[in-house]
Amino acid sequence: MEAAAAPAAAAKKSSTVCVTGAGGFVASWLVKLLLSTGRYAVRGTVRDPGDGKNAHLLALEGAGERLQLVKADMLDYSSVASAVAGCEGVFHVASPVPYGQSSNPEADVIAPAVTGTLNVLKACKEAEVKRVVVVSSVSAVFNNPNWPKGKAFTEDSWSDEEYCRKNEEWYFLSKTLAEHEAFAYAAKTGLDIVTICPSLVIGPLMQRTVNTSVKVFLSYIKGDQETVQNGFKNLVDVRDVTDALLLAYENPQASGRYLCNSPPIRVSDIVNILIKSSFPTYTYPKNFVEFEGGYTYDTEKLRKLGWTYRPMEETLRDSIECYRRLGILN
Numbered sequence: 335m336e337a338a339a340a341p342a343a344a345a346k347k348s349s350t351v352c353v354t355g356a357g358g359f360v361a362s363w364l365v366k367l368l369l370s371t372g373r374y375a376v377r378g379t380v381r382d383p384g385d386g387k388n389a390h391l392l393a394l395e396g397a398g399e400r401l402q403l404v405k406a407d408m409l410d411y412s413s414v415a416s417a418v419a420g421c422e423g424v425f426h427v428a429s430p431v432p433y434g435q436s437s438n439p440e441a442d443v444i445a446p447a448v449t450g451t452l453n454v455l456k457a458c459k460e461a462e463v464k465r466v467v468v469v470s471s472v473s474a475v476f477n478n479p480n481w482p483k484g485k486a487f488t489e490d491s492w493s494d495e496e497y498c499r500k501n502e503e504w505y506f507l508s509k510t511l512a513e514h515e516a517f518a519y520a521a522k523t524g525l526d527i528v529t530i531c532p533s534l535v536i537g538p539l540m541q542r543t544v545n546t547s548v549k550v551f552l553s554y555i556k557g558d559q560e561t562v563q564n565g566f567k568n569l570v571d572v573r574d575v576t577d578a579l580l581l582a583y584e585n586p587q588a589s590g591r592y593l594c595n596s597p598p599i600r601v602s603d604i605v606n607i608l609i610k611s612s613f614p615t616y617t618y619p620k621n622f623v624e625f626e627g628g629y630t631y632d633t634e635k636l637r638k639l640g641w642t643y644r645p646m647e648e649t650l651r652d653s654i655e656c657y658r659r660l661g662i663l664n
């Protein structure tokens with residue numbers, strides 16, 4: 335672990351938690367949430383603490399006193415072990431989320447997800463971390479040809495590894511393998527592990543780089559295609575995902591995996607909300623071809639923990655305002 339990029343002094347009485355991949359889309363919002371509670375000192379891992387792409391973290395309220403950025407690569411066990419040493423809790427968020435196909439999926443996607451998760455868990459066990467919350471994905475849930483057609487997915491469904499391999503869905507495979515390994519490790523060692531499986535995460539960006547899920551979301555609404563399929567989309571606000579992560583960490587009753595998704599919404603409804611909420615001139619798709627396929631998710635288990643989600647209107651409005659401010663949309 336190299337020199338901290340920010341003062342490391344943890345506030346008295348706050349417990350120290352580690353967030354892996356702190357500069358990413360989801361993790362940045364999680365760091366912000368954790369700091370805002372006043373209950374935590376946060377150790378965020380990044381691959382390069384000196385990189386300006388992490389500057390938004392250091393500008394957060396409370397960062398000066400309670401945020402420390404440390405260098406760690408998930409594939410380098412000793413850096414991971416140093417990062418989690420002394421932490422009461424760990425949020426393992428870091429994992430590659432590729433846009434498009436990789437030429438070397440084993441090295442680029444699967445190893446960082448699977449070996450990375452195992453490295454984090456082993457380090458947590460060694461450091462006697464009380465609970466680890468792992469960010470998985472609905473990608474580890476829905477790619478299951480044996481699930482009854484039309485039935486909402488529950489936490490009981492697991493994506494089929496062979497099916498993922500056959501279809502070269504490497505990201506889905508990486509999340510499925512990593513989450514399986516996490517629960518196998520929990521069963522073997524007794525480490526307290528909870529996983530959250532979000533759908534496509536959208537919302538305002540804190541960092542300046544556009545991550546994969548926001549690129550995917552923009553492809554739904556950008557006028558690149560005049561005609562689009564009007565299927566249901568499963569989206570969730572990044573701020574609601576971080577609420578779920580905190581609930582999963584703080585609620586002693588939380589266990590196992592949790593699906594995290596807002597009610598599905600059709601592409602035409604997304605476009606209509608945007609048109610009504612003062613973005614009428616944007617070049618949206620014009621024709622919608624009705625399409626009845628698509629998945630639904632049962633989020634009752636997470637809602638029983640007290641999870642709620644924002645109205646999609648708010649998510650869309652905040653997202654578009656942010657993307658315009660950053661120049662991603664005009």
Ligand SMILES: NC(=O)c1ccc[n+]([C@@H]2O[C@H](COP(=O)([O-])OP(=O)(O)OC[C@H]3O[C@@H](n4cnc5c(N)ncnc54)[C@H](OP(=O)(O)O)[C@@H]3O)[C@@H](O)[C@H]2O)c1
Nearest residue numbers: 355358359360381407408428429430446471534535545547
């Ligand atoms: N966004 C979604 O729609 C969505 C949905 C479900 C689940 N998830 C999960 O949520 C998590 C965060 O996703 P995100 O959307 O926030 O993606 P993101 O912005 O691309 O963040 C991914 C983070 O992982 C880090 N990372 C990747 N490989 C690493 C390695 N070998 N060592 C250390 N750090 C590494 C990246 O660091 P660098 O900046 O250094 O590359 C980055 O900070 C992932 O686990 C993803 O699978 C995301």
